[in-house]
Amino acid sequence: MTYNPLHLLTLPPTSIDPKPISTVISIDSFSDTIWLGTSSGTITALCTPLSLTRNVQFPAHGSKLASVAQGGYLNMAAGINMAVRELRITDRDIWSLTEGGVSGRKRGGVVKWSVDDPSRSLRSMAPNPVNSHEVIAGGTGPLILANTARGEIVRKVDIPNAPIVKLSPSLSSRSVLSASLSGQINLLDPRTGFKSQSSIVPVQAHTGGLNGADVQGNLVCTWGWTHMQGHPLPDPLVKIYDIRTLRPLPPISFPAGPAFALLHPTDPSKLVISSQQGMLQTVDMSTGSTGSMFQQLDINSYVTSMALSPRGDYLAFGDADGNLHLWTNHDTGETAQLDENGQLVLPTFNGYDGIKPEWPDQADPLPPIVWEDTTPLNLIGMPYYSEPLISNFPPDLYATDASPFFNPPLPIPTSVLNSMKMVDFVGYATTPKELKGKRYVIPSRPGARNVHKNTNVNNQNGRLMNATNGRRNSEPRFRSEKDKLEKKNGAKATKKTKKFTGGGGGGENQDLMNVDDEHVIEDDDDDDEQDVVMGDGEIPKYYRKVEIKYSKFGIEDFDFEYYNRTAYSGLETDILNSYTNSLLQAIHYMPPIRAVATAHICVDCKKEHCLLCEAGFLFRMLEDAKGRNCQASNFSRAFSATPQASALGLMDDNDKSTAPYGSLIQNFNRWLLSTFSTESIVDGETFEIRTKDIQDLSLKGSDEVQKASAIDQVLGVQIKTTNTCRSCGFVSERDTTLHAVDLIYPKKTSTGTGRPKFDDVLKSSIFRENTTKAVCSNCKSFAPLDSKRTLNSDRDQLPPVLSVNAMMTSNDLYEIWKNDHKSKTRFLEPTVQLVIDDGQKIGYEVKSLVVQIQEDERTPAHLVSFVKMSNDSGSNWIMFNDFLVRSISEEEVFNFPDQWKVPSVIFLQRVDSSNLLDLNGLPKEIDKSVLFKDVSIAWNRRNALIKHKVLEENELPKPGTLIAIDAEFVALQQEEMEFRSDGTKNILRPSHMSLARVSVLRGQGEKEGVPFIDDYIHTSEAVVDYLTEFSGIKAGDLDPNNSPHTLVPLKVAYKKLRLLVDLGCIFIGHGLSKDFRTINIFVPPSQVMDTVNLFTIPGRHRKLSLKFLAWFLLKKDIQTNTHDSIEDSKFALLLYKIWKGYDDTDDLRGFEGLMNDVFLEGSKTGFKPPIDRPPSPNAFPPLPAPPTQTLAQQIGGGKQQKSRKGSNKNNNQQQQQSNWNSENGENAGGGGGGGRGRGRGKPPRQW
DSSP states (O other), X not given: OOOEEEEEEEOXXXXXOSSOOEEEEEEOSSBSEEEEEETTSEEEEEEOTTTOEEEEEEEOTTSHHHHHHTTSOTTOOTTOOOSEEEEEEOSSEEEEEETTEEEEEETTSOEEEEEEOTTSOEEEXXXXXXXXXXXXXXXXXXXXXXXXTTTEEEEEEOOSSOSEEEEEEETTTTEEEEEETTSEEEEEEGGGTSEEOTTSOOEEOOTTEEEEEEEETTEEEEEEEEEETTEEEEOSEEEEEETTTTEEEEEEEOTTOEEEEEEOSSOXXXXXXXXXXXXXXXXXXXXXXXXXXXXXXXXXXXXXXXXXXXXXXXXXXXXXXXXXXXXXXXXXXTXXXXXXXXXXXXXXSSSSOOBOOOOOOOOOOOOOOOOOTTOOGGGSOOOOOSSOOTTOOOGGGTSOTTSTTTSOOOOOOHHHHHTOEEETTEEEOOOOGGGTTOTTOOOOOGGGTTTTTTOEEEOTTSOEEEGGGSGGGSOOOBHHHHHHHHHHHHHHHHHHHHHHHHHOSOHHHHHHHHHHHHHHHHHHOTTSSOOOOOOTTOOOGGGSOOOOOOBXXXXXXXXXXXXXXXXXXXXXXXXXXXXXXXXHHHHHTOHHHHHHHHXXXXXXXXXXXXXXXXXXXXXXHHHHHTTSOBOOHHXXXXXXXOHHHHHTTOOOOOTTOOOOHHHHHHHHHHHHHHHHHHHTOBTTBOOOOBOHHHHTTOSSOHHHHTTSOXXXXXXXXXXXXXXXXXXXXXXXXXXXXXXXXXXXXXXXXTTOOOOOOHHHHHHHHHSOEEEEEEEOTTTOOEEEEEEEEEEOGGGOOOOXXXXXXXXXXSHHHHHHHSOBTTTTBOSSOSEEEEEOTTSOEEEEEEEEEEEEXXXXXXXXXXXXXXXXXXXXXXXXXXXXXXXXXXXXXXXXXXXXXXXXXXXXXXXXXXTTHHHHBOOTTSOOSOOGGGGSOOOOOOTTOOGGGOOOOOOOGGGOOOTTOEEEEEEEEEEEEOOEEEEOTTSOEEEEEOOEEEEEEEXXXXXXXXXXXXXXXXXXXXXXXOOSBOOHHHHOOOTTTTOTTTOOSOEEEHHHXXXXXXXXXXXXOEEEESSHHHHHHHHTOOOOGGGEEEHHHHXXXXXXXXXXXXXXXXXXXXOOOOOSSSOOHHHHHHHXXXXXXXXXXXXXXXXXXXXXXXXXXXXXXXXXXXXXXXXXXXXXXXXXXOOOOOOSSOHHHHHTSGGGGOOSTTXXXXXXXXXXXXXXXXXXXXXXXXXXXXXXXSOBOOOOOOO
8 A cells, every 4th residue: 555645735824823834634524625724723624636625714713813813812821822633524513622622613614612721731522422412622631521512511520641642432332532641541431420441441552651542443553652761762663452442452563653643444454654754654464564565755844744534545644844745545647547638537535425515606796897087986885894993992002191192292492483593494593591401301201201210320430321321221233333333423532522622621621521421431331230139029131031133234233242241152042942042051161061072073973963963063162252152053953853852842933932941941951961861872982081980989890881971971860769569579670860850849748847958859859769559560460669769879979960950830839949038048059968878978069050031921931041150260150141141140140039030950060070070081183084085975976076176184284274165055944024114124033044065175285276175065954945046056956865966964064164173274265254154163263364354445334245356356257157165265265365465565555555446446336247348268267376476576676666556456466367368378468458457458477
């Protein structure tokens, strides 16, 4: 049974969701229709498999879209998911279920009944087998039983195994199948109040939890999670049970990890299984192992929904890119059956005629109107409205106290009007004496009461100034605006200084100087935001969420220095999943973890999306940046490409989300450290960083100790869990490794024993003792089990680093953390001491914290991290609020005044960690052999298109080696912007670019100009725009199956560039700052020679293009069709050689003349090569040889022979032109005086 692609339909955007995703699909059994529920809360009917014509579309009850359509939000709590979760199709009605409610509609979309219950998250529904007018729905909490005739909840039923994942009626036994998230399957009897059937024992299908289930006839199949060594993993088995007795049948193995499993509607022996990544397996259980067929679904992301038609001949599924795919097992190839019009002949979805879909009546055409000069306009009818329009809102919403409607502009004083003289339509008047010094003062209005509140603050010199005028309390300026303002203020200051010195020591001039000083203090104060003592409910300004603003010059124009004046780099927020910034900063400044991560990039790790590798690259970039802003784009890209992270709900794609980021970052911390532990073992090998004396304490052999990964050696807590059955006394033991300790707080007692200490809570969270009921593996009885968790006796040591999740889940727990002002005690102190069972005391100090900041429930939350920096002069605390970085006092770090600041993650480091770890043996340098290997994952690479020649070992770059570089990019996400009513636009989020090609050329030596890197970068993400006109990248160039070029993973190319930076190479290129930013690598400014900055005039914002500079200075036309990174880097190298010639001879005046001519010609041509010009030679020009004599000697006499400013420039240009002409068989003497700067027939000069 093989399915073939038939249709691919992209879901149209809605006003609520610009990119809706199909969350549930149901194929109609009564009509030729497929019903589709989306993430935006809409339900759509598509008819006939040949065309998928849209029939009706309506919002699902309980979704946000439905609430808006009804004129409100149904009083639902914030955060209700609007996605449709389940559909049930009857012969008359369409039942839909969302997180907030259930409803029934006619096939045309008319509402018949609806029930909403926003207090719980609904997951599934089923009709009551014993009452056709009732529906039962479940999710978190009790089941709800609703009457479909009255549209109301009849009663609520408590069940032991909530939350519910799947409900389905069992018609044979008149019961309801219940599949819970815990992995248990049970049969509920509606005749006994939906209690479990006494004759059937519930079964535990999956130990790690259940993802979903599908029911057909008397069979049910389930898929879910299992545990392996304490880690959750997708269960590779699809379990099958007989509903009547819950008897297990032979399971189906699916190694790729099932995400969907569908039983065939007509043949119970067939099954369709799909993974999240689109691996499809069709199984025929009647034929044994030979009855399986494997296919790969054509998706670029992951599968979000799937359904089979009533006869199993159509397979419909949706993906995360917002596409609906329809496949069929009917023949669609050359032998397919065609009708008389040449169209495919395919059966209907339901297999028979069934119910015909209703279509709207054809609208009557409007009567024609003959327009004449006397035609009245009232011939055009106006619509009739029976309810108020949305534009008819009350005036008090727009005409507030601060509005001009209530506060018109102040009238001009009479004294001014009496002396005013009108010239044309402009009035002129002298300032009256009583108004002098007050012309810029405006009295406060009633509506501006809050604006001017607390605006007068004392500056450092004791003078009062208005804080609203200061830069610290206004929107940050862009660099371009800052330069203009500084230039303007500088001119004013110079003018005032001249006036002061020329006018003597008069009082008026002295006042002018004082006013100017105030502006200087106000604008350049280095510490406007001091650590002030705030009230419990007041949030300091620097805790607020910061956002990047975009000007017409792009993100490079944003003034990040306004937010960070320290030597520690912040992380930007304009990337996906930027909530992880705080945890990455906290981990980066833990020296043992940072050392392992940076050492991991020095080994040959084959995993493409290795988070430990990306973390190592990010940590290296943060170290090198030294206060300049960075971004974790490559880490975010690898994180987003990890299927397990998406399955665990760790993705965050909503910037305005009010989700509890505190719990999300704790889940991410737990998963990330576990992933780091797995990835730190490469080919069975890992770093051994524990000191020898600690290893000798182990009773096991050293070979067994070495099996622990490097991350486990740093922060893994080796735990032994002992379970004792009270019934039979059987004892079982299990060894696990904890990477993050979840705090378990003591229960609040009525006696009130006082606030516990963090040391005691942490100890009790590691060494647990509790009693649970479970099935004993020995006596098979459901009996109490005494569970005790201790340190592994064979290695009785706490790790050098502890990662602790605060687990703040209620307001009562926050009272434990909240500061006690009366006793002046804190729950968490800078140092922590743990006393283990043998009396040994182990000291830890708090090194970093991650806290959640949220002003109230309506405002978006964000995360902030505090890190303790240790240096020779002592230690201080630094706060990282994304790219806002500032020093902060220790008292404020451990101060938790109110619930706007909630702790999430704490990192502790042992005070004697230096004695436990030996980090000196870790590798510090990347293997240099990566530059000598020609690696490609393209299956069809063509040798004729290979333009590079890898380096030989004797060509290994040394510090100062010149290399030329250029990169090309593709767009993974389009730019988001809003257009204002005045025609201007505001960039909300820039386009997300990805590296597509990078070329690096030799900049010196015998092979100067020869590329040694020309890599195309493979990307598994969907490319929305290849930007072929600007990048030269075409569709298929980045696909391993189709690319004819040298194709490598991003990590391979990045490692080469990282090595070149470490070797001290000098990077030459044009516009490298933007290239390095997109590549996500930091190159020290001392190693960058950017021709954009070399060929410019200080004070001018105009940046010259490489195409214009090559045409004017090198007489070559480049980028004629598309961009080529090798061509661009070669011409950037040629331009650098021209600049180097002037720099070596200190000919500053000559270079200024050259640039004046460049800008003069550019102003004439719009800084673009003119269209009506003779074509340049087709042959590529050779790179000039290194100079054998000084530039002054070549000119013949040095500066004395220059006839005027800029003559050296002409010689440079003529020499370059003569070299290229000689290469192409042309006259080497140049072309005479053809205009300024275009060659004057002077003797050629050799480099």
